Amino acid sequence: MNDAAILSRATPTGSDPVSTEHFDVLIVGAGISGVGGAYHLQTQCPGTSYVVLEMQDTFGGTWWTHKYPGIRSDSDLHTFGYRFKPWRGAPIATAEEIRRYMGEVIEENDIARHIRYHHKILTAQWSSEDKQWTIDARRTDTDEHVRFTANFLYMCQGYYRHDQGYTPQWDGMADYKGRIVHPQTWPEDLDYTGKKVIVIGSGATAATVVPAMAQNGVGHVTMLQRSPTYFRTGRNAIELAEELRRLQVDEVWIHEIVRRKILFEQDAFTRRTFQEPEKVRQELIDNIRSLLGPDYDVDTHFTPRYRPWRQRLAFVPDADLFTGIASGKASVVTDEIERFTETGLLLKSGKTLDADIIVTATGFDLCVMGDIAFTIDGEPLNFADTVTYRGMMFTGVPNLVWVFGYFRASWTLRADLVGDFVCRLLADMKANGRRSVTVRLRDEDQDMKILPWIDEENFNPGYMMRGMHLLPKRGEKDEWAHTQDYWNEKDEFPKIDLADKAFVYG
Numbered sequence: 001m002n003d004a005a006i007l008s009r010a011t012p013t014g015s016d017p018v019s020t021e022h023f024d025v026l027i028v029g030a031g032i033s034g035v036g037g038a039y040h041l042q043t044q045c046p047g048t049s050y051v052v053l054e055m056q057d058t059f060g061g062t063w064w065t066h067k068y069p070g071i072r073s074d075s076d077l078h079t080f081g082y083r084f085k086p087w088r089g090a091p092i093a094t095a096e097e098i099r100r101y102m103g104e105v106i107e108e109n110d111i112a113r114h115i116r117y118h119h120k121i122l123t124a125q126w127s128s129e130d131k132q133w134t135i136d137a138r139r140t141d142t143d144e145h146v147r148f149t150a151n152f153l154y155m156c157q158g159y160y161r162h163d164q165g166y167t168p169q170w171d172g173m174a175d176y177k178g179r180i181v182h183p184q185t186w187p188e189d190l191d192y193t194g195k196k197v198i199v200i201g202s203g204a205t206a207a208t209v210v211p212a213m214a215q216n217g218v219g220h221v222t223m224l225q226r227s228p229t230y231f232r233t234g235r236n237a238i239e240l241a242e243e244l245r246r247l248q249v250d251e252v253w254i255h256e257i258v259r260r261k262i263l264f265e266q267d268a269f270t271r272r273t274f275q276e277p278e279k280v281r282q283e284l285i286d287n288i289r290s291l292l293g294p295d296y297d298v299d300t301h302f303t304p305r306y307r308p309w310r311q312r313l314a315f316v317p318d319a320d321l322f323t324g325i326a327s328g329k330a331s332v333v334t335d336e337i338e339r340f341t342e343t344g345l346l347l348k349s350g351k352t353l354d355a356d357i358i359v360t361a362t363g364f365d366l367c368v369m370g371d372i373a374f375t376i377d378g379e380p381l382n383f384a385d386t387v388t389y390r391g392m393m394f395t396g397v398p399n400l401v402w403v404f405g406y407f408r409a410s411w412t413l414r415a416d417l418v419g420d421f422v423c424r425l426l427a428d429m430k431a432n433g434r435r436s437v438t439v440r441l442r443d444e445d446q447d448m449k450i451l452p453w454i455d456e457e458n459f460n461p462g463y464m465m466r467g468m469h470l471l472p473k474r475g476e477k478d479e480w481a482h483t484q485d486y487w488n489e490k491d492e493f494p495k496i497d498l499a500d501k502a503f504v505y506g
């Protein structure tokens with residue numbers, strides 16, 4: 001999209017704003033990151049005025065907008081939950097359970113009065129003269145144009161477009177007489193009882209929808225995948241947590257102990273995927289073989305071509321996907337789509353699949369900074385032209401931090417770390433009478449190689465590959481990259497030297 005298109009799309013209503021309010025910090029989004037950000041601000045920076053703007057009609061972000069059958073986390077809630085609020089349930093949780101937990105955080109900390117729902121932010125303009133951002137938003141309920149000014153932007157808008165998912169265009173889609181559904185916009189009235197359903201995709205979403213439908217009256221559900229994915233399975237319980245509860249240990253302790261155990265084990269597992277990828281690969285595949293029996297064609301359907309962890313490794317609680325397949329209610333086809341037909345799909349192998357409903361579990365549409373059009377002193381800002389400082393600040397962009405979590409560990413672990421950093425930075429600026437902070441490459445960074453946001457060899461899901469050109473760049477040094485390494489960052493972040501030459505204050 002060119003600059004003119006960005007600006008014209010972003011013009012709120014063409015009208016003057018009906019109100020203008022000022023806050024020290026403006027948080028974008030009331031998902032798990034934004035609600036956590038609000039908690040950190042008010043506990044670590046008391047006296048800081050802040051507002052959370054959220055375009056939906058309630059909090060939850062991902063856990064509100066996704067409503068497909070079975071919607072659940074694929075990481076455990078001890079680490080996906082906040083550091084400061086114990087998780088008491090089973091480790092893999094439904095969207096409803098996650099929202100209930102977030103609701104408690106909002107209630108217990110009196111955060112609700114800071115959140116404005118139905119506020120879709122369209123533009124953010126930085127003025128170096130005023131040293132503040134002007135944020136224009138449209139109220140999605142009244143269509144009013146409202147304006148805010150803020151000293152600091154705390155970007156918690158996630159990384160993908162919420163109103164639509166990514167659906168590739170296949171030949172013949174218009175000919176298909178059944179219903180095509182994307183999991184991100186699941187129709188409330190969709191009745192799949194007794195129906196033949198195809199789910200295109202094999203990621204965490206497909207692995208959730210397929211067993212949920214298999215258990216809830218579908219005629220038959222086929223998971224159609226172009227290529228296989230790795231899955232881990234296990235009981236949806238943590239024995240250590242159960243044992244500590246039997247011993248009546250305090251929940252705050254249980255949360256901390258279980259978090260440490262999970263993090264330790266995840267780190268060990270991730271390291272193994274790099275150190276002995278073949279062995280880990282074999283273990284993962286052998287597990288699936290043991291669930292599906294010796295006659296099942298695991299080589300075709302569950303033997304991925306990539307190294308484990310190069311794409312997010314989904315956990316399947318109680319192996320329900322595989323129970324569904326073993327029961328005959330669900331099946332897997334590994335093939336490619338040639339075209340849609342009136343009754344279903346023609347595959348490249350020549351095989352046809354008929355279906356009443358086709359679910360396109362084909363992923364997200366990545367978006368950078370919530371589709372907000374940014375300008376700095378009137379100049380359109382393209383984040384792809386910036387270099388990231390530790391995956392949270394960007395060269396030449398003043399007073400702004402983005403929460404971008406981890407792929408291989410729970411997102412919220414990083415949301416908490418970034419929250420600590422934001423609060424330390426704000427407190428330091430206040431103590432030193434500074435009104436702006438911008439990161440810039442230091443003299444010693446001038447010859448550093450500038451690379452895409454993430455190393456394709458390291459992690460390469462489709463939505464990242466499709467959207468990489470939109471994302472900021474990274475440098476070769478750790479401080480100029482999102483390292484995806486919680487174990488390193490948890491020690492490094494508190495030690496970030498705010499007097500380093502990378503920070504320019506004004």
Ligand SMILES: Cc1cc2nc3c(=O)[nH]c(=O)nc-3n(C[C@H](O)[C@H](O)[C@H](O)COP(=O)(O)OP(=O)(O)OC[C@H]3O[C@@H](n4cnc5c(N)ncnc54)[C@H](O)[C@@H]3O)c2cc1C
Binds near residue numbers: 034053120157411
């Ligand atoms: C189905 C699904 C399952 C997932 N499971 C896991 C998991 O188990 N573990 C894990 O670690 N990660 C998981 N993820 C990744 C997940 O997105 C993050 O973990 C996390 O929920 C992101 O939280 P967030 O608050 O940063 O962003 P989001 O949840 O995306 O929330 C951002 C909020 O910002 C709002 N917003 C965006 N733009 C604007 C704007 N312009 N104006 C106003 N408001 C705006 C949105 O409406 C939204 O409410 C999952 C993702 C999906 C889609």
